[in-house]
Amino acid sequence: MGNLMSVKNAIEFVGGDVIVCNKPEDLDKIERIILPGVGAISNCIKKLNESGFTNSLNHEVLIKKKPTLGICLGMQVMASISYEGGEHKCLNWFDAEVIKLTSPNVGYKVPSINWHPINFDPTIPLFEGIPQNSEFYFVHSYFMNLKSDNQLAASYNYPTPITAAILKDNIFATQFHPEKSQDLGLQLLENFLRWNP
């Protein structure tokens, strides 16, 4: 869905070996999974369901527990439900809903399109080598509202804290785009390649 090439290029740039999986069966052969995403949820979840990828992902991620990274839409699709353009049941890997950003304050516009400093849990190995309050690039109109705080890996202020990253067992996902966040984004991707959850 959307921006595969940038993610592929970024992973290769930091030394990873990456293939684009066109068929659900392709997931069987690989060691770790990335779900990128640029676009809107309805098309995304529809395609995942229709192609058989949903079943395959559930198996590889939840049962075989392969390290998995979701980016932007790839993170939002992991929620239970998204309200973008209707009501869409998503992968339900996280007990969360995806709802529209509202901007009560002048200066905080919707869509949120900007670099923002993130506040993250420094014990998470995916953030190794990244200073607290480092800036990453966000471009989104909807955000993920987690039911339980202990899955929150990072937040940013818009102006109150909203989800910037989530973590549960072998699944890590970011609202921001590491493949578009220059050096520190590449660092995060490198960390993902080395991650042993």
Place this chain on the structure above:
Amino acid sequence: MEPLKPKKRLIPKLLLSNRDNNLVVVITKYFDKRILIGDPLSQSKIFQDQSADELIFLNIGNTGIKSLCEVIARVSEEIFMPLTVGGGVRSDNDFRQLLKYGADKISINTVAVKNPKFITEMAYKYGAQCVVVSIDYRIDEEGKPLVYIENGKTKTNLDPVSWAKQAEEFGAGELLICCINQDGSKDGLELEVLKKITEVVKIPVIGSGGCGMAIHFVDGFISANCDAVCAGTFFAHRDQNLIQTRSQIFNSGVNIRMQN
């Protein structure tokens, strides 16, 4: 402590034109004269090294989407920063192709004016944050601003402020506003229309056209309230260094990204 407001963005503009069957970066003056600047990837690397916030690529070469995709694909191999891409985008397939090859946001201009529903369709399918409506305008001899389409060649009777508001209502996620009278002039942005636009819309606005000094950016951010300023000519020549410009803007009291 009250959180700082979101930062203002600095965005180099890379206009692409056709030279010997290749798309190369050019700068223009009043949307006319084209001066060759260099290769898109080389230029992009300079901006990435100087931590530009985003890049905007606009194909004014009328060479079709495929050639634009090729440039973006090549740039995406080494440039890991936000890319807004436009120029001749007319269809859903154009959107899909450009996003696939590395664009984060797609800019549409002529097609949005001719068929505003296209804005809504693309925003629905790809998300409003992907859809940038680009508005070019000229101020005529009587001081009246009018929207121009087809790369500044065709006059419409649209007022840019009203059209900006409508584009938002149709679903645009961001606006890229450019004054043709100021383009390439180095005399500064046209601030009046820009200010009116930022007052009537709630979505982010990128101002463009005419920056020649750091103070012009500051005017765009403070007087006109733009969320971002986009500049082509200003950044094209090496003596206008992004890092120095950033410092000057910051020292004038504008909250912009200072990390390298």
